[in-house]
Each structure stands twice: as C-alpha cells, then as structure tokens.
Amino acid sequence: MDVNTVADLPPDRRRALFHRDAGIDAIASDVADIIERVREEGDVALREYAEEFDDTTVGTIDVTDTAERAYEEIDDDLGEAIETAADNIEDFHERQLPEDWRAAFDGRELGRRYRPIERVGAYVPGGGAAYPSSALMTVIPATVADVEQVAVATPPADELSPATLAALHVAGADAIHQVGGAQAIAALAYGTETVSPVEKIVGPGNRWVTAAKAAVRNDCAIDFLAGPSEICVLADDSATPEFVAADLVAQAEHDPAASVVAVTDDEELAENIVAAVDRQVEGREREETIREALDNDASGVFVARSMPEAVLFCEEYAAEHLSIQADDDEALLDRISNAGSVFLGPYSPVAAGDYAAGPNHVLPTGGHARITGGLSVETFLRSTTVQRLSSDALAALGDTVTTLAEAEGLEAHAESVRVRDRAEYE
Numbered sequence: 001m002d003v004n005t006v007a008d009l010p011p012d013r014r015r016a017l018f019h020r021d022a023g024i025d026a027i028a029s030d031v032a033d034i035i036e037r038v039r040e041e042g043d044v045a046l047r048e049y050a051e052e053f054d055d056t057t058v059g060t061i062d063v064t065d066t067a068e069r070a071y072e073e074i075d076d077d078l079g080e081a082i083e084t085a086a087d088n089i090e091d092f093h094e095r096q097l098p099e100d101w102r103a104a105f106d107g108r109e110l111g112r113r114y115r116p117i118e119r120v121g122a123y124v125p126g127g128g129a130a131y132p133s134s135a136l137m138t139v140i141p142a143t144v145a146d147v148e149q150v151a152v153a154t155p156p157a158d159e160l161s162p163a164t165l166a167a168l169h170v171a172g173a174d175a176i177h178q179v180g181g182a183q184a185i186a187a188l189a190y191g192t193e194t195v196s197p198v199e200k201i202v203g204p205g206n207r208w209v210t211a212a213k214a215a216v217r218n219d220c221a222i223d224f225l226a227g228p229s230e231i232c233v234l235a236d237d238s239a240t241p242e243f244v245a246a247d248l249v250a251q252a253e254h255d256p257a258a259s260v261v262a263v264t265d266d267e268e269l270a271e272n273i274v275a276a277v278d279r280q281v282e283g284r285e286r287e288e289t290i291r292e293a294l295d296n297d298a299s300g301v302f303v304a305r306s307m308p309e310a311v312l313f314c315e316e317y318a319a320e321h322l323s324i325q326a327d328d329d330e331a332l333l334d335r336i337s338n339a340g341s342v343f344l345g346p347y348s349p350v351a352a353g354d355y356a357a358g359p360n361h362v363l364p365t366g367g368h369a370r371i372t373g374g375l376s377v378e379t380f381l382r383s384t385t386v387q388r389l390s391s392d393a394l395a396a397l398g399d400t401v402t403t404l405a406e407a408e409g410l411e412a413h414a415e416s417v418r419v420r421d422r423a424e425y426e
C-alpha cells in the first residue's frame with residue numbers, strides 16, 4: 001500500500017481508482033460460456049461446475065431441509081448473535097415499508113400502491129469464507145416486503161456452513177440450493193431441473209457472481225452490481241491511524257480484488273496509516289488476500305491539498321462504504337452524495353454495519369453508488385400508480401390532453417377523450 005498525492009495521480013491510476021471494475025470485464029466471455037452451459041445442461045452442469053470450481057461432489061442440490069437442524073445444533077453464542085443481528089436488520093428494514101396512498105388532485109383521484117415481487121433469488125456468498133451475515137441481509141428485507149418465495153443459492157461444500165444455514169432458517173428462506181458462482185446466477189435466472197427460475201436476483205458476490213448478474217439482467221431483473229468489497233476512509237488530522245488501518249484491512253480481507261482507500265489532507269496521517277496497515281497485516285489468517293487487495297491499483301492512501309479536495313476524491317470514487325473519521329464529520333457528510341453507506345465517527349467501524357447495526361450490507365460497488373443505493377425493502381417491491389377521473393375532472397383536462405395528442409399526431413388518443421364528452425354516453 002502506497003502514499004500518493006491526489007493532484008499528481010497519473011491517468012492510468014485515476015482510471016484504476018475511479019473506473020474500477022475488479023476484473024469483471026475480463027471474465028465476461030468465460031461467464032457467458034458458464035451461463036450457456038447451465039441453460040443447456042441444467043443440473044448436470046451445476047454438478048460438474050461444483051467439482052471444477054468448488055472442489056466438491058454435490059449429492060442433493062436442494063438442501064432446504066438442513067437449515068432447521070443447523071439452527072438447532074449451532075452454539076448458543078452463535079445462535080444469539082444471529083438472532084440479535086436479525087432483529088436489528090428487521091427493525092431497520094421495517095421502517096422502509098412504504099404506505100399505499102391515494103390523494104385528490106383537482107378531482108383526479110391518484111395514488112400509488114406497492115406489491116411484493118413473487119419469486120426472488122438471493123445469492124449468499126461462500127467461496128472463501130461463509131457469509132451468514134449476507135443470508136440475513138438478503139432474505140430479511142425480502143420477508144419484510146412479504147415476497148412469497150425466496151430461493152437462496154450458496155456455494156456447495158463437503159459440509160455447508162452451519163452458521164449460514166442457521167441464518168437462512170432464522171431469516172425465513174423458502175428454498176436453499178447449494179450452487180455457487182456464475183452457475184448459481186444462471187440457475188436462478190433460467191431454472192434447472194431442481195432450481196425454479198425467479199423474477200429477480202439479489203445479493204453480493206465475487207467477480208464471477210457479479211459478471212453473471214450483469215450478463216443475465218436482460219432476462220431476469222437484478223438488484224445492482226454488488227461485487228468485491230470497497231472502503232474509502234475520509235480522514236483529517238483528528239483520526240486515529242490504527243482505526244483507519246483496521247477498517248482498510250478488514251475490507252481487504254474479503255477478496256484480492258477488493259479496493260481499499262483512505263484520503264486525507266494530512267501527509268503525516270497518511271504515512272501513519274500505511275505504517276499501521278503494515279503492522280496489522282503481518283500474521284493475519286488471510287494475509288495473502290489482504291496483501292493482494294492492498295497492493296492492487298484500486299487501493300492506496302491519498303493526500304489531498306485540502307479537505308474539499310479530499311471530498312471531491314470521495315465523490316469521484318463513489319465508495320460502497322465511506323467512513324468519515326474527521327472532526328466535523330456532519331459538515332463533510334453534507335457535501336457527499338456518492339456512497340452506498342456512510343459510517344460517521346471513530347466508533348462506527350464498517351464491520352459493525354457488515355454484521356449487526358441494522359442497515360443493509362449489500363451495497364453497490366465499482367462506482368455504482370453514483371446511481372443507486374443498497375439493498376432495501378423497495379428492492380423487493382414494485383409500485384403501481386392508480387388514477388380515477390370524474391367526468392368533471394376529465395372535462396377540465398380535456399383540452400390539454402387533446403392538444404398534446406394532436407401535437408403527437410395521435411388522433412385516436414384525442415378521440416378517446418372527446419368521445420366521453422358526448423351527451424349520449426351519459
């Protein structure tokens with residue numbers, strides 16, 4: 001991990017940072033082949049890919065009935081942690097449920113109503129580490145939205161993670177399939193003998209999962225691209241280097257393709273963050289993954305000439321997670337628009353939000369925070385508008401509609417209004 005000056009960043013480094021893609025584009029054609037094979041060969045392909053990519057032989061793909069037992073058998077401490085996290089996530093997401101509404105607009109009765117999508121697929125990662133937290137983060141908002149069928153795909157293993165299965169039980173998953181990577185996304189999008197196709201796929205994953213979501217999105221809705229993890233820490237001289245470093249190392253631990261950056265106006269702090277990172281990485285269980293992530297071109301510590309310049313850097317980077325560790329964090333927050341989730345102050349480590357604070361940890365990566373927020377109850381709802389016009393309200397609007405219809409050359413549209421103005425139909 002190196003220290004760089006924001007003002008002197010060469011164009012290729014700016015591209016690596018601000019147009020980062022975590023290696024997703026490079027595997028698009030391999031992913032297309034995997035998807036094609038799953039569409040042609042169904043479960044046979046899923047089993048063969050499990051041997052090839054997950055190094056395991058899959059017996060039954062549908063493992064739904066193992067979740068309850070896993071929940072009963074896990075340690076009490078783990079069970080309690082899952083329940084506490086689940087309660088906090090549920091509380092936060094219940095606040096997001098929108099109300100149907102109707103209102104009068106000059107005689108026009110207009111409104112909006114919300115209904116859940118019927119069949120949703122949730123991807124719960126599990127290649128390098130098990131992700132019971134992602135089980136809670138994907139399935140709970142779907143159940144809060146009242147989705148009828150939530151089908152989960154999670155990578156196969158000789159022994160599936162009991163914590164993930166237990167979390168899926170607590171969250172209320174309806175079906176659980178052991179299938180991972182691009183093949184899981186293909187199975188959820190198009191169906192196989194065992195996996196029923198869904199209407200929308202949600203959830204995070206590595207670059208294989210993310211590239212596959214991008215590839216199927218014309219045939220099956222997706223939430224957004226939630227790929228290898230990212231963090232940007234915006235810090236001033238009040239920040240504690242050990243805290244900043246710990247947050248960078250934590251997100252680096254997810255994936256060699258993770259992007260972890262810190263930006264500050266204080267050169268000494270930048271040097272101290274790098275030194276603290278070095279101290280913290282040494283001897284870590286996932287040291288190799290962390291080092292690769294820290295050393296990739298989309299990671300680094302950056303020195304800006306001022307805090308406004310540091311804020312601009314954050315806006316351009318558009319992080320999945322933005323941590324603000326600075327004196328006037330609320331004033332800095334006011335100037336930020338592009339971030340999946342913002343963590344304010346020294347005692348709000350991203351890891352708290354990853355697991356248990358309540359907000360969703362499935363968040364847009366690769367700069368997609370410029371255009372979308374993270375997973376929410378709304379992700380699982382579709383809205384329908386409703387309109388009722390009285391004859392007076394239609395009469396009041398008639399000239400506007402017919403004039404615009406004629407301007408568009410759509411005479412039948414105009415006539416469908418005029419016909420209602422004739423006495424014989426009353």
Ligand SMILES: NC(=O)c1ccc[n+]([C@@H]2O[C@H](COP(=O)([O-])OP(=O)(O)OC[C@H]3O[C@@H](n4cnc5c(N)ncnc54)[C@H](O)[C@@H]3O)[C@@H](O)[C@H]2O)c1
Binds near residue numbers: 156
């Ligand atoms: N953005 C978010 O909201 C968010 C949230 C949680 C986790 N994540 C990310 O999820 C990811 C989890 O990654 P993971 O790898 O542990 O689990 P994963 O479940 O995402 O991926 C594992 C699967 O990848 C496939 N795969 C691996 N190597 C392959 C290859 N060479 N060719 C084809 N397929 C291959 C395998 O099929 C395997 O089942 C990390 O990148 C983490 O940062 C993101």
Ligand SMILES: N[C@H](CO)Cc1c[nH]c[nH+]1
Binds near residue numbers: 133229230320355361
């Ligand atoms: N930081 C991840 C999102 O990028 C979420 C997570 C799950 N477990 C630990 N962390």
Ligand SMILES: [Zn+2]
Binds near residue numbers: 251354
């Ligand atoms: Zn994390």
